[in-house]
Amino acid sequence: MDNTRFFTFTAATLAISYLLFRTLRHTRQTIDEIRGPLSSSWVFGHMRELFFAPKYGNFEFQWLRKYGAVYQIKGPFGESRLVVADPAAMQYILNTPAHFRFSPSFDHSVRLLYPEQSVIRAHGEDHQRLRTALNPGFSAAAVRSYLPVFLRAAQSLTDQFDSRLGEITNVSPIFGRTTLGTVSEAILGYTVEDLGDEYTTNNLEILSFAANQSAVHIVADVLTGWIPNFLRDAAIKIPAAPFTTLNRAQCLASNIASRVIEEKVNAASQGVGGTGGFYGELVDQQRLGGGKSALTRDEIIAQTSILLNAGQDTTATTLALGLTELAQDIEFQEKLRTEVHSSLGGAGGGGEIAYDRMPLLNAFIKESLRMYPAEPITERMAVRDVVLPLTESITTVDGKQLSRIPIRKGQIVMLSVASYQRLASRWGEDADSFRPSRWLEREGVPGGEAMGPYANLLSFFGGPRTCLGWRFALLEMQVFICELVGKFQFSLPPQGAAGFRYGGTLLPTLPDGQKGALLEISRVT
Numbered sequence: 001m002d003n004t005r006f007f008t009f010t011a012a013t014l015a016i017s018y019l020l021f022r023t024l025r026h027t028r029q030t031i032d033e034i035r036g037p038l039s040s041s042w043v044f045g046h047m048r049e050l051f052f053a054p055k056y057g058n059f060e061f062q063w064l065r066k067y068g069a070v071y072q073i074k075g076p077f078g079e080s081r082l083v084v085a086d087p088a089a090m091q092y093i094l095n096t097p098a099h100f101r102f103s104p105s106f107d108h109s110v111r112l113l114y115p116e117q118s119v120i121r122a123h124g125e126d127h128q129r130l131r132t133a134l135n136p137g138f139s140a141a142a143v144r145s146y147l148p149v150f151l152r153a154a155q156s157l158t159d160q161f162d163s164r165l166g167e168i169t170n171v172s173p174i175f176g177r178t179t180l181g182t183v184s185e186a187i188l189g190y191t192v193e194d195l196g197d198e199y200t201t202n203n204l205e206i207l208s209f210a211a212n213q214s215a216v217h218i219v220a221d222v223l224t225g226w227i228p229n230f231l232r233d234a235a236i237k238i239p240a241a242p243f244t245t246l247n248r249a250q251c252l253a254s255n256i257a258s259r260v261i262e263e264k265v266n267a268a269s270q271g272v273g274g275t276g277g278f279y280g281e282l283v284d285q286q287r288l289g290g291g292k293s294a295l296t297r298d299e300i301i302a303q304t305s306i307l308l309n310a311g312q313d314t315t316a317t318t319l320a321l322g323l324t325e326l327a328q329d330i331e332f333q334e335k336l337r338t339e340v341h342s343s344l345g346g347a348g349g350g351g352e353i354a355y356d357r358m359p360l361l362n363a364f365i366k367e368s369l370r371m372y373p374a375e376p377i378t379e380r381m382a383v384r385d386v387v388l389p390l391t392e393s394i395t396t397v398d399g400k401q402l403s404r405i406p407i408r409k410g411q412i413v414m415l416s417v418a419s420y421q422r423l424a425s426r427w428g429e430d431a432d433s434f435r436p437s438r439w440l441e442r443e444g445v446p447g448g449e450a451m452g453p454y455a456n457l458l459s460f461f462g463g464p465r466t467c468l469g470w471r472f473a474l475l476e477m478q479v480f481i482c483e484l485v486g487k488f489q490f491s492l493p494p495q496g497a498a499g500f501r502y503g504g505t506l507l508p509t510l511p512d513g514q515k516g517a518l519l520e521i522s523r524v525t
């Protein structure tokens, strides 16, 4: 039997045994009393509706309106899952990592993509130590120091858009390469070209795998999540197409980081500071004996792929879908342009902009993050029996009111950021509309729990695993939008506005469902 067949056979046997065990063990619990849509497929449950609707949220946002902020759906193989958009419940789950971990299938994806010592794979004290070491590269002051990197990248966007005037342009790959470049320059001191063609081509292949997943992959991920870690880690070594691309990505990122470290160490031994971006500082700390939180050489190397990937498509998608909205609201676009020009002292005036004091710019960014959270939904699993608090009580199938939900160890919970950010109770009756001015009428939300690191949004999640790069992403978007809206007019092409669907993250889509966002670009006269 070859390797692939052996692993498939083992995975299938373990999965079937697990299913039998679960069915025999099942006793009625509170989640069975929670309302939710009926599923027409035992194998897929509601996963196809949730993840593969042609437009993200086609089903989810209807369920939200019908059943409220907590309801039950089916996962693969008849498993019950809780979908949660209730603020108190989400906050509890995100802030209590001792009670909720990544679900096995989410954990499996993270294992495929990132090395063991990377921050995203670490837990508990290890995670805290890595965050402490990495935080200085993402503090408000550090991010401000990256402004020249953002301004250079913005100028490069202008050059690229200038060469496409009057054309219908797919802005998605342009933003994707640019956002990869900014992180690379700020963190490694390398331009996107320095990363090398092999890295950037492999990176595109990985993004395309994620974008082209099918329901079968989701089921396979669930099955793989049930097999022991040692078998899963061995399976990753199988020389089959997705695995080789993923393994290559880790090798390439590791080679790049080793090169950066070597250059930095050589420069230091010759008494020259050198660049090396934030990695330069990490290497200095390590070389000079550092404090308790100094990372080892291997640990520094292990952060490279998550740092390069995490800020790429997330930021690019927010920009592409935000600009698509701007192209549909020319009046707001013009008002924003006026704000940009007056902050700059005229387009291209070269003045320094106080980005945080631009109400329209920041309202537009908040609304883009609210409507288009890059990770619209994620999975966590309860690692012990817990009781979930709720902001608003729910009515069970028997008409009982529940203000707290007891859930069992092993329960999978779908945390729906996208639904939370469309709760009428928090964002108003028009929560489904893109309307930046809502942010000017009141500060974010009218009280209640403070959520996430920014504007009560959960686009960057919250708790100990809050996005490390949220300040980085915000300043980067502020700089890019000022540059682009100040200089260009964006309008919709005859093909219409980009759609959006799920593909690992939220993706803007072309009319044929492929990843992309088309815009017509002209120079502001």
Ligand code: HEM
Residues within 6 Å of the ligand: 119, 120, 121, 131, 183, 306, 307, 310, 311, 312, 314, 315, 318, 373, 374, 375, 378, 459, 460, 461, 464, 465, 466, 467, 468, 469, 470, 472, 473
């Ligand atoms: C609009 C842009 C961005 C969005 C919406 C976003 C969103 C997120 C979210 C939702 C998570 C949590 C993932 C999870 O636990 O499942 C996360 C984690 C992370 N993000 Fe971001 N991100 C953005 C930009 C960035 C940038 C620019 C960087 C770095 C330069 C970055 C670095 C990270 C890292 C390192 C983590 C892992 C943190 C940990 O596990 O402790 N992100 N991000």
